[in-house]
Amino acid sequence: MVHDVVVVGAGSAGLSCARMLQDGGADVVVVSDTIGGRLAYDAEAGVNFGAYFVMANYENARKLVTRRTRINPLSCRFHDGADGSFATVSGHSVRRSLGLGAFAVVMARFIRKYSTFKKNCEYMSQREAMELDPYIARLFVQPASEFIAAHHLTAVAQDYVSKFSYACTGVDLDSITALDFCNVAQGLLIPIHRFSFDAQAELNRLGDRFVRDTVVAHSEKDGLHTLQTAGKQQLQARNVVFATPATVTADLLGLGDIREACQLYVEHVRGRLRSGLDTEQMNLFPFTSPIVFTATQDDGTVLVYSRVPEVDRDALFVEHELLGRKDWDKAMYVTGRAYVEQQYGDSTYVAGDHNGLGLEPAAISGVYAARQILKKLVVR
Ligand SMILES: Cc1cc2nc3c(=O)[nH]c(=O)nc-3n(C[C@H](O)[C@H](O)[C@H](O)COP(=O)(O)OP(=O)(O)OC[C@H]3O[C@@H](n4cnc5c(N)ncnc54)[C@H](O)[C@@H]3O)c2cc1C
Numbered sequence: 001m002v003h004d005v006v007v008v009g010a011g012s013a014g015l016s017c018a019r020m021l022q023d024g025g026a027d028v029v030v031v032s033d034t035i036g037g038r039l040a041y042d043a044e045a046g047v048n049f050g051a052y053f054v055m056a057n058y059e060n061a062r063k064l065v066t067r068r069t070r071i072n073p074l075s076c077r078f079h080d081g082a083d084g085s086f087a088t089v090s091g092h093s094v095r096r097s098l099g100l101g102a103f104a105v106v107m108a109r110f111i112r113k114y115s116t117f118k119k120n121c122e123y124m125s126q127r128e129a130m131e132l133d134p135y136i137a138r139l140f141v142q143p144a145s146e147f148i149a150a151h152h153l154t155a156v157a158q159d160y161v162s163k164f165s166y167a168c169t170g171v172d173l174d175s176i177t178a179l180d181f182c183n184v185a186q187g188l189l190i191p192i193h194r195f196s197f198d199a200q201a202e203l204n205r206l207g208d209r210f211v212r213d214t215v216v217a218h219s220e221k222d223g224l225h226t227l228q229t230a231g232k233q234q235l236q237a238r239n240v241v242f243a244t245p246a247t248v249t250a251d252l253l254g255l256g257d258i259r260e261a262c263q264l265y266v267e268h269v270r271g272r273l274r275s276g277l278d279t280e281q282m283n284l285f286p287f288t289s290p291i292v293f294t295a296t297q298d299d300g301t302v303l304v305y306s307r308v309p310e311v312d313r314d315a316l317f318v319e320h321e322l323l324g325r326k327d328w329d330k331a332m333y334v335t336g337r338a339y340v341e342q343q344y345g346d347s348t349y350v351a352g353d354h355n356g357l358g359l360e361p362a363a364i365s366g367v368y369a370a371r372q373i374l375k376k377l378v379v380r
Contacts, residue, residue: 003027005373006227006237008215011037012051012061013351014243015202016337017062017366022209024374029234031211037245039064039359040326042268043195047303048194049266049326051359052295056191057115060122060363064202065195067300068233075281078163081288087280092159095154099156107189108153110139110182121364124370125342126355135270136179140355144181145173161185163284169357170262170307172287175335180357194297206356215244218252223347231280239376241348241369243362246333246340257338258354264292264331267304267311271320291316332357342368349373 007018012031021028040050053071054062079085086092093100117136120129130137130252139147144165148157162173168184194327203210213229218240220226225240242249246258277283283294290308294316296305301323305312309327313320320343335352340354342365349369 001236002224003029003030003235003237004377005239005241006031006225006228007241008032009037009243009245009248009352010035010210011049011204011243011245011352012039012064012362013353013366014241015064015362015366016060017241017243017351017370018206018209020367020370021373022205024370024377026370026374026377027209029209029237030206031213031215031229031237033170033211033212033214035199035202035212036197038331039197040233041065041195041199042324043196044200045268045301045324046196046299047301047324048322049268049322050324051301052194052305053187053192053373054195054359055187056193057111057186058363059118060367061359064363065197067109067193067195069194071190071192071194071295072281077280078160079283079285079289081286083276085276085281085283086159088160096156096159096277099153100160102151103153103354104184104189106153107182107185111186111189112273114182114186118360118364120371121361122367125368126365127138127339127341139179139182140177142178143174144176144178147178147181148173161188163286164274165186165304167282167284167293168198170264170292170305170331171233171334176357177337180334183357215252218242220348222343225347239347239349239373241349241351241366241373243366243369245330246352246354247330249340249350249352249354253344253348253350254302255340257336258318258340259333260335261333262335263305263307263309264328265309266326266328267306267313267322268324269302269304269317269320270300270323271302271313273302273316274318277316286316295372308374338363343372 004027038050194243213231217228349364
């Protein structure tokens, strides 16, 4: 049977794409080895082992998740790597008030511009949307550290924003683009929530349109795409959307440069945090620390995000019990300036967080691919 579309991958990008295609009446099949991908919510434990929060302005990704507790930015402790630390509201923040004000002004401009850019990206490729806005195009290639220096935000970034950015990206400010930096830094101003993801509801929605398998090869001849899976299935379609992680997409399509991914290790721990770490909901660390952040959950258990596999739990907890763990060898594609096109030929589409970090950019790229395909199906 030849389908209108096969979507490969069922993360934020693939599920957003499939949802729009289904709603538009397309004959779509989703093939993926997981449902959710880096949306890795453990319903039993009630914690996220992958993406941790959604922002209030995630117009697309929010269709996939249910918001839970709001994360209180005022209940954070910022550590300096030695023994020093300060809470969000403290004598330190009073001393930095001018810098924090300047940061808010810079971010207000970004949020305005970025919201138009994101809307545009639902209807045009990211490349076209960047051509419409030189401000965003510049941020895509500018190192975050250069952007910070140019806007005289060095002190406030060092104290606060670099640690929040490290918590969201797992790397330092020299590695990420100004666009990714500003994107994640919005979370200091816009409400952010923990969330749950209902994998079963997505499976119910897709029904027999979901194939749990791994695509191992793709070929195209005369507009007909053939996908081979590890389970020896063969799927055929007139359009294909690769909503797989960048490294997988690059392998399957033979793409050139892609951004490099960081590694993250997430541990769910029951325990008593040490003195100095037990006063606020979250502890945020600088890039010099292998621990990225800790976050106390509603039930008192703690999530620890680290960029090294061996987490020194004794340094964090007086006593501890490991409840669960997830290793992300390719957590987020954050390093480098490579741009991945979203369409190859007439009927091969790429969606995901290849060009922009997070659940929302991934979801938007899926929506864009779906819109392109639906336009063709209507014409036919
Ligand atoms: C630890 C961690 C914390 C994060 N925190 C946040 C956060 O707080 N907020 C935020 O917005 N973002 C966060 N992110 C980033 C966010 O999770 C990703 O940007 C987003 O989920 C990417 O979605 P995607 O659909 O592009 O990719 P994925 O979610 O990786 O989906 C890819 C899909 O493809 C499938 N697949 C892979 N290979 C194949 C194959 N060969 N054949 C078939 N299927 C295949 C996978 O199983 C998966 O279903 C975090 C990521 C991690 C890892």
